[in-house]
Amino acid sequence: MRVPFVKMHGLGNDFIVLDARKDSLPAMTGAAARALADRRTGIGCDQLVLLEPSETEAFRMRIFNADGSEVEACGNAARAVALLHGERARIETGGGPITLEPAQGGARVEMGTPRFDWESIPLAFAMDTANMPVGWAELENPAAVNVGNPHVIFFVEDTELVDLAALGPLIERDALFPKGVNVNVASLVGPDHLRLKVWERGAGLTRACGTGACASAVAAMRRGMTGRTVTVTLPGGDLVIEWRADETMVMTGPACEAFRGSFEWDDYA
Numbered sequence: 001m002r003v004p005f006v007k008m009h010g011l012g013n014d015f016i017v018l019d020a021r022k023d024s025l026p027a028m029t030g031a032a033a034r035a036l037a038d039r040r041t042g043i044g045c046d047q048l049v050l051l052e053p054s055e056t057e058a059f060r061m062r063i064f065n066a067d068g069s070e071v072e073a074c075g076n077a078a079r080a081v082a083l084l085h086g087e088r089a090r091i092e093t094g095g096g097p098i099t100l101e102p103a104q105g106g107a108r109v110e111m112g113t114p115r116f117d118w119e120s121i122p123l124a125f126a127m128d129t130a131n132m133p134v135g136w137a138e139l140e141n142p143a144a145v146n147v148g149n150p151h152v153i154f155f156v157e158d159t160e161l162v163d164l165a166a167l168g169p170l171i172e173r174d175a176l177f178p179k180g181v182n183v184n185v186a187s188l189v190g191p192d193h194l195r196l197k198v199w200e201r202g203a204g205l206t207r208a209c210g211t212g213a214c215a216s217a218v219a220a221m222r223r224g225m226t227g228r229t230v231t232v233t234l235p236g237g238d239l240v241i242e243w244r245a246d247e248t249m250v251m252t253g254p255a256c257e258a259f260r261g262s263f264e265w266d267d268y269a
């Protein structure tokens with residue numbers, strides 16, 4: 001069976017998008033997602049995104065990391081899917097419903113409300129998630145937020161001085177995080193302006209992470225470091241994150257289609 005795909009990205013965080021909303025596809029497996037995501041022997045991506053019908057919302061977005069694990073949320077993919085869909089829609093994700101719409105050459109996404117209690121991150125045991133009494137090498141006293149998926153955020157003087165490629169995988173798989181964690185290193189570089197690098201659970205260092213930008217912005221706001229609207233500069237470019245009075249996080253930023261193609265399902269099943 002030949003399967004059409006769209007290759008897209010949000011600030012260089014790249015996706016294979018498969019659309020099974022009208023015509024169904026064979027069941028996606030972790031092994032098939034991993035094979036398709038391989039940059040040498042597959043199409044290559046940070047995340048594979050599968051669109052399916054939903055019983056409750058306009059459609060459902062499923063997300064598989066490059067290592068084949070299925071996860072709950074992806075902010076950059078949500079903007080890419082908004083571009084593909086072309087109109088405002090409330091959609092189902094594993095992390096809860098989100099509302100997306102094309103805007104300003106990219107998209108705006110209402111990402112839901114952040115959760116801060118330790119069981120919702122989840123953490124292995126109770127602690128204050130605004131200022132956690134833990135550390136790994138020079139990274140200490142992080143904050144944790146669940147924005148549909150789990151994030152830990154370290155505020156540092158200079159993100160460039162942190163060896164995230166070395167520390168990211170250690171923290172991602174630490175027993176403190178029973179479901180793993182996305183590891184964010186952020187610094188305040190101006191009023192309401194953060195610089196951010198992210199080691200993504202299941203994907204490693206990416207050029208941008210939309211949920212990481214939401215989590216880091218909200219963690220900074222919670223510590224009183226910024227106001228309620230923050231520009232987040234990632235290696236791939238800028239996102240604007242607003243945390244509204246009703247607690248909804250709104251992310252605005254670019255999204256692009258790179259190319260389209262098709263592949264033989266049996267080569268990856």
Ligand SMILES: N[C@@H](CCC[C@H](N)C(=O)O)C(=O)O
Pocket residue numbers: 013046047063065071072073074075076077149150182200201202203206208209210211212
């Ligand atoms: N790139 C994404 C996040 C993808 C999922 C993440 N790696 C996880 O395992 O939770 C984004 O833009 O938010």
